[in-house]
Amino acid sequence: MPVTEKALISKITWRIMPFLGFLYLIAYIDRQNVSYAKLQMVDALGLSEYAYGLGASLFFIGYFLFEVPSNLFLERFGASRWFARILISWGAITxxxxxxxxxxxxxxxxFLLGVAEAGFFPGVLYLLTLWFPRDYRGRMVGLFMIFSAFANAIGAPLGGVLLDLDGFLGYAGWEWVFLATGVPAVIAGVVTLFYLPDRPEKAHFLSSDEKAWLAERLARENAGMSAEADNGFKALVNPRVLLMALCYVGFPLAAYGLSYWLPTIVEGFGVTNTVNGLINIIPWLIVAAALYIVPAMADRTENKTPYIVGPAFAGAIFLVLSAVVTNHTLQFVFLCVAAAGIFAGQPVFWSLPGRFLRGAGAAAGIAAINSVGNLGGFVAQNVVPWIKDETGSTIAPMFFLAACLAAAGVLVIVVGRYARSLERLGGPVPMPGPDKLITKK
Structure with missing residues (x-):
C-alpha cells in the first residue's frame, strides 16, 4: 500500500505528541510549583523575596551545567530509558x-532538580528532528509547547487548592504543593520506559513502508549538511549555535519572569489562593491559542523572522502597558496579551536548529542553545523579586521583562540584516541571522 504523507504524519503525531506533551505538562508544573509554594514558604522558612528567588533560580544553574551531557546521553541510550530516568529523578526531588x-x-x-530535569525539553526537540520532516517541525514544537500553557492553566488552580489544604494530615499547604506534583512524575517515568519508541525504525506502530518513506525523506533533507552537522562537540562551538543561544536568552527570561511572578501580582488584587489560581487559568489558555496559530502560519513561509520578533515586540509593549495602568482589570488583560506574545514565537525559533544540525550535533546544539538561553530564567527569578524589594511594587518588574524581550527581538533583526548585508557584498557570513540558519540543498 502506498504511503500517504499526510496520513503518516497524522499517525505519528497522534501516537507520540500527546504523550510527550503530557510529560511536558508534568515537567512545567514541577518547575513552576515554587511560584505558588512561595506564597506560604517564604514566611515558613523566614526568607526575603530575594532570597527565595535565588533559591528558586538555582534550578537553572543545575540545568545549565548538565543539559548538554544529558542530551548526548539521550542520543546514546535512547529516549525511552533516558526520559524515564529524568522523570523519576525529578519527581523524587520534587x-x-x-x-x-x-x-x-x-x-x-x-539545584538538584535542575540537574535531574536537564535534557528533557531539548531532548524532545531533538526527538522531533528524528520523527518529522522540516515542514512540520514548527507546528510540532508549537503543539508540544501548548502543554506548557496547559500546565500553567492546570497548575494555577491546583496550586491555589493545594495551598488551601494547609494543615490537612499534618502537612502545610506549600508542602502539599510539592507532594501532589512530584508523584505523577515518578509514575510517568515508569510508563515512559514501556510506551515511548526511541526512533522511527524501532516503532512497532509503523509499517516497513512507512519507516522506509520517512527514512528516505529525512535523509534527503539532511543530504546538504556537512559531516560537522553530526558532531556533538563541534556543534557546541558552531557560530550558528552560539548566535541562536544569544538571541534566545531574552525569551525564557521574560517567560519565566512572568509565569513565576504572575501569582504574586494577582495576589495583590486582594483575592484568595483558590481564586488566584482560577484567575491564572485565563492567560495560559490565550497562550495555548497563540502557540497553535503562530507556528502554523510560520510553517507556510520561508521568512521566519516576523513570526519570531512580531510576537516578541507585542509582548514587550503589553508588559509596559500593564505596569503603567493602575486598574487591576486592565493590568491583567495586558498581562494576558503579553504572555501570548512572549511564548508564540518560540516554536518558530526552535524549528531552525534541525535545519543545519543532525544526530549528535543536533542533540548537543539544541541543548546548548536551550541551556544558555535558560540562564535567563536564573536572571529573572533573581532580578524580579529584587526589583519588588527595592520598589515595593509587584508590577514594576514588568518594565525589566519588557526591556529584555524587546532586546531579544531587536537582536534577531540586527543579526539577520548584518548577515544579509555581508552576503550582498560577497563576504563571508560567519554569524548568519535566523533566516540564514537554514541550510539549502
Whole structure:
C-alpha cells in the first residue's frame, strides 16, 4: 500500500505528541510549583523575596551545567530509558522539597532538580528532528509547547487548592504543593520506559513502508549538511549555535519572569489562593491559542523572522502597558496579551536548529542553545523579586521583562540584516541571522 504523507504524519503525531506533551505538562508544573509554594514558604522558612528567588533560580544553574551531557546521553541510550530516568529523578526531588527544613536545603534541592530535569525539553526537540520532516517541525514544537500553557492553566488552580489544604494530615499547604506534583512524575517515568519508541525504525506502530518513506525523506533533507552537522562537540562551538543561544536568552527570561511572578501580582488584587489560581487559568489558555496559530502560519513561509520578533515586540509593549495602568482589570488583560506574545514565537525559533544540525550535533546544539538561553530564567527569578524589594511594587518588574524581550527581538533583526548585508557584498557570513540558519540543498 502506498504511503500517504499526510496520513503518516497524522499517525505519528497522534501516537507520540500527546504523550510527550503530557510529560511536558508534568515537567512545567514541577518547575513552576515554587511560584505558588512561595506564597506560604517564604514566611515558613523566614526568607526575603530575594532570597527565595535565588533559591528558586538555582534550578537553572543545575540545568545549565548538565543539559548538554544529558542530551548526548539521550542520543546514546535512547529516549525511552533516558526520559524515564529524568522523570523519576525529578519527581523524587520534587517530593523531597516538601520536607525542606531550611534555606540551605531548599537551595540544594532546587539545584538538584535542575540537574535531574536537564535534557528533557531539548531532548524532545531533538526527538522531533528524528520523527518529522522540516515542514512540520514548527507546528510540532508549537503543539508540544501548548502543554506548557496547559500546565500553567492546570497548575494555577491546583496550586491555589493545594495551598488551601494547609494543615490537612499534618502537612502545610506549600508542602502539599510539592507532594501532589512530584508523584505523577515518578509514575510517568515508569510508563515512559514501556510506551515511548526511541526512533522511527524501532516503532512497532509503523509499517516497513512507512519507516522506509520517512527514512528516505529525512535523509534527503539532511543530504546538504556537512559531516560537522553530526558532531556533538563541534556543534557546541558552531557560530550558528552560539548566535541562536544569544538571541534566545531574552525569551525564557521574560517567560519565566512572568509565569513565576504572575501569582504574586494577582495576589495583590486582594483575592484568595483558590481564586488566584482560577484567575491564572485565563492567560495560559490565550497562550495555548497563540502557540497553535503562530507556528502554523510560520510553517507556510520561508521568512521566519516576523513570526519570531512580531510576537516578541507585542509582548514587550503589553508588559509596559500593564505596569503603567493602575486598574487591576486592565493590568491583567495586558498581562494576558503579553504572555501570548512572549511564548508564540518560540516554536518558530526552535524549528531552525534541525535545519543545519543532525544526530549528535543536533542533540548537543539544541541543548546548548536551550541551556544558555535558560540562564535567563536564573536572571529573572533573581532580578524580579529584587526589583519588588527595592520598589515595593509587584508590577514594576514588568518594565525589566519588557526591556529584555524587546532586546531579544531587536537582536534577531540586527543579526539577520548584518548577515544579509555581508552576503550582498560577497563576504563571508560567519554569524548568519535566523533566516540564514537554514541550510539549502
Amino acid at each position: 517530593i523531597a522539597l516538601a520536607y525542606t527544613q531550611n534555606a540551605t536545603m531548599f537551595y540544594v534541592l532546587r
